[in-house]
Amino acid sequence: MKRTLLAATLAMTFANAANAAGEAKNIIFFLGDGMGPSTITASRIFKYGEDGSLNMDKLERTARIKTYSNDAQTTDSAPSMAAYMTGVKMNNEVISMSADTVATNPGKDANGNLGINNCAATGNGTSVPTILELAKAKGKAVGSITTTELTHATPAATYSHICNRNAQYAIAAQAVPGGAGYNSALLDGVDVLMGGGRNHFLPYDANTSVGKLGRADGRNLLNEFAAKGYTVAATKADMLAAPTNKKFIGLYSSKSHLEYELDRTATPPVGEGANQPSLAEMTTKAMDILSQNSNGYFLMVEGGRIDHALHGTNAKRALTDTIAFDDAVKAALDKAKLTDPTLANTLIVVTADHDHTLAFNGYGKRGNPILDINRDYKTGQPTKDADGNTYTTLVFGNGPNRPNLRTNLDSATVLADNYLQETGVRLASETHGGGDVKLFATGAGAKSFKGTLDNTKVFTLLKSAYGF
Template sequence: MMLKALALSLAATLVGGTSSFAQTAPVDDGSSYYRAAQADLTHRLSVKQNVKKARNVIMFVGDGMGTSTTTAARILAGQMRGVDGESYVLTMDGLPYTGLVKTYAHDSQVADSAPTATALLAGVKTRNGVIGLDHRATPSLCKDAADKNVVSLIELAEAQGRATGIVTTTRITHATPAAGYAHTPERDWEDDSELTDEAKASGCVDIARQLVEWNFGDGMEVVLGGGRRNFMPNTSADPEYATVKGKRKDGRDLIKAWQKRYKRGSYVWDAKGFAALDPKGQGPVLGLFEPDHMQYELDRAKTGSGEPSLAEMTRFAISRVQSHPNGFVLLVEGGRIDHAHHAGQAGRALADTVAFDDAVRAALSMVDPEETLIIVTADHSHGLTISGYPARNNPILDIVKDGDGKVMPAGDGKPYTTLTYATGPGAKPDGARDDISEVHTDDPDYRQQALIPARSAAHAGEDVAVRAVGPFAHLLQGTIEQNLIFHVILHASQITAKNP
C-alpha cells in the first residue's frame, strides 16, 4: 500500500508496545463502543486530584503541533503498528487532564514561537519575534529592551536550587529553547553575525552568547540540541561536515568558552560521544549534534555521524537530574514538527510527532507522577487539514478512498489526499492542481497540496491542546490563556516568581 515507504522509514522510531487503551483491531460489534465508553468512564471516575508539591516539572512542547497534527499522528502511529489508527491512543492522549490553550500573541491573532514560548516559560504574552521580554518591547529594537526582561521558569528554578535542562531537536538558540534563558527583541539574533548595527551599539548580546554567559544558579545541568555553527567562529570548520563553517564574526569559540567555564562539564557533538556519556555522571553536559537543526526523525540515521533521538535525549536528561536533592525542571521540545509543516511535508511532521510522543512515554516510565508534573502542549498550530470522507483505516497519507478502495475525486475530477494545507509550497500560483493518481503521497519528500501558494506554510491560530498529569495538573482544564501554564507550574512546584 502507499504507506509502505513511510512505514519502513518510521519503523525505527516506534518503540515496541502500545498504550494500554489502544484498540488491537477495529471494533466489530454494536456493543463494543458502549463497553469501551463505560470502561473509560470508570477510569475517569477513579482519577483523583493530586495537590502535593511538584518536586519535578517536565514541560513538553511540540512546536506547531496543532490538534489536526496529533489526530493524524495518532492514526499514523496505530497504522504503523498494524492496529486501528482511528481508535489508537498516543501516550499523550492517555494523560488524565486536558484543556484548550489560546495562543494569540500581544500583537497578532496568529503567533510565532517567540511570544508563545515566552508565554509558556515566563507567564506573559508578548509580541511576535520577541523572546523573554514583555509586550512593551519593540521588535528588533535593542535600545529600549533592557528594562523589559521577564524571568523564565528555567531561570527561577536554577536560581532557587533545582537542577534544570533543555532538550530540543532544533538549534538550541531557536525561539522555544531560547525562551528558557535568553532575552532579546529579535528571535533571529542567534549569533553575532545577525545583530544589527543598532543592536551592537545599544549593547544587545546574541542568543548563543547569552547561553554560555547565563548566570543563574550553577548553570543548566543538561543542554541538548542542534546549532553548533552559532557557537563557532566563521573561520572554523564543522567537525562533522568539512564544508560547513561557523557563523560567528567576533572570532569567539563559544564551545571552548563553555568548556572553560564548566571545567567538570562534557561537550559532545555526535551519536558516539553521546553514547559514551554516563547517564548518572556528574557535571553539566552540552550536546550540539548538528551545525543547524537536528535531522528529521525519518532522516536521523541517514546523514552525518548520527545523533540521538528525542526520546534518548529525554531519558538521558532525566537520568542526569533526577537524583538532585531539590528536584528538577526540564523543557523538552519536538521542534521539527513545525519545520516539516512549513515545508508542506506532512509525513515528516507526523513522524516527528510520533517521536515526540515516544519521548513523553520515556519520561512517564522514569518518573513518579505523584511528585512530577508533566505537561504536554504546543506553542501554536499549523494549517494542516484532515478532510474528505476517507474510509476507516484508509492510510492517513494516502489519497481519499471509499470503503471499497475506490478513489473519491474532488470537483475537478482529480484525486486529493486526506491531508492538505491551507497555505504552502504545495500550491500553484495559477490555482491548478496536479493529478496525483500515480504519485507516492507517502514519500517523506512529498509536499501535500495547498490552497494558497507560499514559500513556507503558515502557522494557524486556533487553540492547541494541553495535556497533563501530576501535582495540580487538574488546573489545566477548560479553555485557558497560554501564559496561565507558567503560573500553574509555579503554584504546583512552589517556585517563587520573585526575581532572583
C-alpha cells in the first residue's frame, strides 16, 4: 500500500515538474474583446446571480493584466492582442510588427474601400513572430476563430503583420498559402480559420456585391484556399458536415461580422444569423480538426462582438455575447477533458485585450436585475438622482447617449433589447478603458499565470508552457 502511494506521489511530482518545464501539447487561448472586469461581473449577475459563477470564474489560476500600448495609456485591440501573440509592445492600430512601426494610411482601392496597403513605407518596422507561427514551425496545427470579421484586429494579430489594422484586404491576402502577399511564416497555412467578412476574400462584382464591398484586385481567395486543399464553408451546416482531416476556412457573413448572439438566437434570427454557428460550436469543430495533429495545436478563440456592443453602449447585447463566449470556454473544457481528463497536456487561458468604461452605479439591491433601474438595497424602491429621476445600475463613462436633461426611466424601457445606457461624457462612440483586465487559466503550465502581469509577459508564458 505504501509503495503504491509513494509511486503515485512521485508520478504526480514528475508530471507537475514536466508541466512547469513546458510540456503543454495544446493551448487554447480565449480572448473576450473588451471584456473588462465590470463586464465580467455584470454578465455573471445577468446569467447566474450575484452568488453564481461563470465558467471562466471556475478556472483555478488568475492574474491581472496591464494593457497599455507602446504609444497610448488606453490601447486599441490591434497592439493589445499582438502583445499577447508576440511579446512586443507596439503602437495603436499596428498588428504584429516591431515597436518602431508607424500606423501608416491603409489606402483605398478603386471602389473607395479601405485596406489595400501592406506597410508600403520604406523601413517602416519589421514583422515579429507570433505564437501561432512558432507553433506551426514546431509541427503543431494552428487555428484562429472569431465572431468578428476574420480580418479584424484580434484574429489578424495571430496570422498577419501590417502597419494599420484597417488594411483588411491586404490582411486577407496574408492568409492564403502561396498567394501574392502570403505570410510565408505560416508555412503550409493556418489549419482552421473562422469568422465573418467574406467580402475581403471575394472579388468585387457590380451585379452581386453588397454596395462596393469586395476585392478590387479580382482575386477569389476562397477559390485559392480550396485549391490548397481547404474545405470552404459559408454556413453552420457546411461547418458541421466538414471533414476533420482537411484544413478548413468558414466565413459565415457575406459583408461584416457575425450577428450578435441576442440576434442570432432571436425568433426569427436577424440577418444571416439563422445560418451561423455559435462560438461554442465553432470552438469544438476547430478542436476536432486541430486534434488530428499528433504534435498538438494552438487555437485562438475570440468573442469579438462583446466589444462592439460596449462601443454602442448596449449592455444587453454585450452581456449576452459574454455569456456565449463563456459557454465556448465550457465547451472547450468539456471536450478537452474527454481525452485529457486532468488537462495535463492542455493549457486553457481566458482573458481580454482591454477594458471599457462600463461601470456599476448606486447601491443596488441584491437580486435586482442588473440591466434594470437601480433599486435601493434597504427599501427595494427605485433609487433617485439629485433631481428625483430614476437611473440604471449600469452606465458608461462616455458614449453617444448623454441626454441634455435627464428624465425618469422605467423598467420596460431599460430592459428592452435596444436600450442604450446613459453616458457621462458625450462622444460619437464609447471608448476603450485603460484599466487592467482579468486572466484565468487552467491545465498544463497554468501555475505560472499569477500576480499582475504585462500583456507581453503572457506571450512568454505561452511559449514556456510549450517549452519553446
